[in-house]
Amino acid sequence: MKGLWIRNTDVYLPDRVLTGGSVYVAGGRIARICGPEEEWSPGDADEVWDAEGLSLVPGFVDVHVHGGGGADVMDAAEDDGAIGRIARFHALHGTTSFLAATMTASRDELGRAVDGVVRAMERGIAAGGAEVLGLHLEGPFLNPRRCGAQNPALIRPFDWEEMEELLARGRGAVRLVTLAPECGDALHRINALASRGVTVSIGHSEADAETVRRAIEAGASHVTHLFNAMNPLHHREPGIVGTALIRDELTVELICDGFHVHPDVVKLVFAVKRRDKIALVTDAIAAAGMPDGDGYRLGGLPVTVKDGKAVLQGSGNLAGSCLTMDRALKQAVAFTGLSLAEVLPALTINPARQIGADDRKGSIEVGKDADLVVLGPDLTVVRTYVKGVRVDG
Numbered sequence: 001m002k003g004l005w006i007r008n009t010d011v012y013l014p015d016r017v018l019t020g021g022s023v024y025v026a027g028g029r030i031a032r033i034c035g036p037e038e039e040w041s042p043g044d045a046d047e048v049w050d051a052e053g054l055s056l057v058p059g060f061v062d063v064h065v066h067g068g069g070g071a072d073v074m075d076a077a078e079d080d081g082a083i084g085r086i087a088r089f090h091a092l093h094g095t096t097s098f099l100a101a102t103m104t105a106s107r108d109e110l111g112r113a114v115d116g117v118v119r120a121m122e123r124g125i126a127a128g129g130a131e132v133l134g135l136h137l138e139g140p141f142l143n144p145r146r147c148g149a150q151n152p153a154l155i156r157p158f159d160w161e162e163m164e165e166l167l168a169r170g171r172g173a174v175r176l177v178t179l180a181p182e183c184g185d186a187l188h189r190i191n192a193l194a195s196r197g198v199t200v201s202i203g204h205s206e207a208d209a210e211t212v213r214r215a216i217e218a219g220a221s222h223v224t225h226l227f228n229a230m231n232p233l234h235h236r237e238p239g240i241v242g243t244a245l246i247r248d249e250l251t252v253e254l255i256c257d258g259f260h261v262h263p264d265v266v267k268l269v270f271a272v273k274r275r276d277k278i279a280l281v282t283d284a285i286a287a288a289g290m291p292d293g294d295g296y297r298l299g300g301l302p303v304t305v306k307d308g309k310a311v312l313q314g315s316g317n318l319a320g321s322c323l324t325m326d327r328a329l330k331q332a333v334a335f336t337g338l339s340l341a342e343v344l345p346a347l348t349i350n351p352a353r354q355i356g357a358d359d360r361k362g363s364i365e366v367g368k369d370a371d372l373v374v375l376g377p378d379l380t381v382v383r384t385y386v387k388g389v390r391v392d393g
């Protein structure tokens, strides 16, 4: 692979915007960053692209993806192409790496889905797809009263033996586990999980503030889709929401589709919560990028999508989303009134840091993977590069 120069563009660096800057990509990594006055030569680059009027930002990192483009992470158990289809679909929307999120399922089915994701990671995603950084196990150790779109019949109390089996089958790929600390002995297992390098997330839970405090002490550092599938903020019992907003140990996921969280509440979170502790996620399902209809499924349950909103048939609970990260970015900027530079960390370095991938993902710095997104003035994705390889539509 030869080199690529992206010239004459606004480069969003960790600490500033380099106006009229240039970035040189070689060997899949960011090799050089130049200001407008600096000497440069095309050298052995095989492409020099003048991207004047555009913005060059880090590729998006989504730690909560169930599916997209018609494929579901749980299909990986049987279908060796499922993860690749998800990776390609989201790459077209600026996501350059993600965690494949499983749903609550039987022990056997969940184990086989984990095996399938690991196989896909070992094979590697074909050029043009986002990189799979690992697994997010969303369940099965949740609170059935806050099941959301997870099948309550299969939610079960924390079982360390099953957890160990999943970690073993994941062969190091399990990076994030969502659990309800108040259920079974989950609270007492957080420390063991965290000490194995797993990011422990509180979610699908109605933990009170005291339980959240103890979970933080044990090593919990993340909250799965803040506000959704949890007890609301109460002024005498702050619960998960109130505690998460004020405790810097916790990074909070937000689904910025306009359905899961009211736009003003998105603005409120950005006003209150430490900015480097917000991670925008899609929670996208197979129906993302597909037409409206009622033939979809999530975790084995039937889902209807209407006007881009996915709900479980019967309960009407929101069933993940049809969101993509490019739209999450546009909406977060619109909802908060903040600048692109202020919102970007929530889609890039913050989630990367949360899963220990910030040594090579999440920012434009020399030596990091050339995971790059070029945005137009209206924040539409013009081009995506994953490790220096252009994603084609």
Ligand SMILES: [Zn+2]
Pocket (backbone or CB within 6 Å): 064, 066, 101, 138, 283, 320
């Ligand atoms: Zn989810």
